[in-house]
Amino acid sequence: MKEIKRIILSGGGTGGHIYPALALYRALKASYPDVECLYIGTERGLESTIVPRQGIPFQAIEISGIKRSLTLENLKVAWQMLTATRNAKKLIREFEPDLVLGTGGYVCGPVLLAASQLKIPTIIHEQNSVAGITNKFLARSVDRIATCFEEVKDDFGKFSDKVVLTGNPRGQEVLQTEASGSILSEQFDLDDQLATVLIFGGSRGAPAINQAGLEGLTHWQEQDYQIILATGQSHYDDLDKKLLERYNTSSNIRIVPYIENMPAVFQSIDLVMCRSGATTLTELTALGLPSILIPSPYVTNNHQEQNAMALVQRGAAEMIRESELNANLLIEKIEALIHDPASLERMRQQAQQMGITDASQRLIQMMEELIN
Numbered sequence: 160m161k162e163i164k165r166i167i168l169s170g171g172g173t174g175g176h177i178y179p180a181l182a183l184y185r186a187l188k189a190s191y192p193d194v195e196c197l198y199i200g201t202e203r204g205l206e207s208t209i210v211p212r213q214g215i216p217f218q219a220i221e222i223s224g225i226k227r228s229l230t231l232e233n234l235k236v237a238w239q240m241l242t243a244t245r246n247a248k249k250l251i252r253e254f255e256p257d258l259v260l261g262t263g264g265y266v267c268g269p270v271l272l273a274a275s276q277l278k279i280p281t282i283i284h285e286q287n288s289v290a291g292i293t294n295k296f297l298a299r300s301v302d303r304i305a306t307c308f309e310e311v312k313d314d315f316g317k318f319s320d321k322v323v324l325t326g327n328p329r330g331q332e333v334l335q336t337e338a339s340g341s342i343l344s345e346q347f348d349l350d351d352q353l354a355t356v357l358i359f360g361g362s363r364g365a366p367a368i369n370q371a372g373l374e375g376l377t378h379w380q381e382q383d384y385q386i387i388l389a390t391g392q393s394h395y396d397d398l399d400k401k402l403l404e405r406y407n408t409s410s411n412i413r414i415v416p417y418i419e420n421m422p423a424v425f426q427s428i429d430l431v432m433c434r435s436g437a438t439t440l441t442e443l444t445a446l447g448l449p450s451i452l453i454p455s456p457y458v459t460n461n462h463q464e465q466n467a468m469a470l471v472q473r474g475a476a477e478m479i480r481e482s483e484l485n486a487n488l489l490i491e492k493i494e495a496l497i498h499d500p501a502s503l504e505r506m507r508q509q510a511q512q513m514g515i516t517d518a519s520q521r522l523i524q525m526m527e528e529l530i531n
């Protein structure tokens with residue numbers, strides 16, 4: 160059997176498309192220590208900082224998303240797509256990969272298209288319960304479509320025979336991350352023994368969640384549990400420094416810009432309140448973490464609400480729509496659950512039942528089949 164020696168990974172914009180690729184890379188490296196990888200993303204996306212920090216060679220190409228209304232803008236995007244595909248071809252020819260795998264986001268369009276035109280085996284990985292625009296566009300050209308929810312198969316229409324349910328590699332990765340009983344004290348100067356709620360938007364933060372979270376802090380300061388609020392880097396930079404200082408010096412509240420080691424931090428959290436991006440949900444279900452989900456209403460076909468409903472219907476999570484969100488509701492929901500260990504335990508079990516925990520192995524097997 161031919162070994163996997165060189166692969167190109169692509170995907171980005173936000174963390175939800177990047178972390179699955181990185182988790183897969185690490186699993187691949189464990190099976191094939193000599194494997195070499197090139198990551199192709201964009202300069203503007205989070206991948207341009209996250210990926211090089213992992214020591215993975217990174218190349219950027221320029222591409223932006225299709226605007227739904229402005230046709231002139233779309234002409235520019237079409238032109239960019241042609242140039243980007245040409246640039247991607249150049250990178251692919253130079254690197255000579257055995258396979259190219261894309262985890263979603265606009266950048267995958269030109270990269271996977273170029274690879275398939277060069278007759279290199281291709282896989283796209285769809286994390287959501289509703290297929291993204293780029294992945295739908297690529298369905299015709301790629302060899303396999305790896306998915307995380309049964310129900311997304313139909314979105315690929317006549318290409319649905321290429322669909323294989325693999326799950327999201329990030330779930331397997333968080334499960335393999337060792338828990339440290341002292342991460343809350345060491346990293347946040349909080350109490351390792353107290354119940355702790357983690358509030359965050361998605362990889363870029365969410366203004367509505369930040370606002371409701373910040374408004375709840377005066378109340379939470381007086382409670383017997385702890386709150387960590389991760390705002391997203393750019394929102395954090397805009398926060399009033401006096402407010403930050405006031406809360407961050409209290410014993411049970413921490414406001415931070417971004418948590419780099421989420422898989423490790425999650426292990427010490429009792430309840431999560433966050434967006435319902437697909438990669439976050441994979442992490443929550445793998446670990447069996449109870450959650451209150453606030454889907455982003457600003458995504459294609461409202462897919463985050465569908466992602467969230469998959470958990471809500473199984474009793475693994477509760478949901479608040481952003482239109483109903485305010486600090487009082489947040490406080491009420493958190494308080495109802497944090498003081499109810501039986502409900503938390505039920506949610507934990509339900510969440511855990513949903514997790515697919517061998518996604519990397521399934522994807523690696525798919526890669527091996529394709530290159531042989």
Ligand SMILES: CC(=O)N[C@H]1[C@@H](OP(=O)(O)OP(=O)(O)OC[C@H]2O[C@@H](n3ccc(=O)[nH]c3=O)[C@H](O)[C@@H]2O)O[C@H](CO)[C@@H](O)[C@@H]1O
Nearest residue numbers: 173174175178286361362389417418421436437438439458
């Ligand atoms: C606005 C938007 O288009 N969002 C999409 C994007 O979301 P986004 O990238 O925000 O979403 P996900 O929830 O899927 O992933 C976020 C990732 O960032 C990590 N994290 C988050 C905060 C933090 O401080 N530290 C940290 O490491 C989370 O643990 C998770 O691994 O991709 C997802 C996966 O295709 C989609 O489902 C989302 O709808």
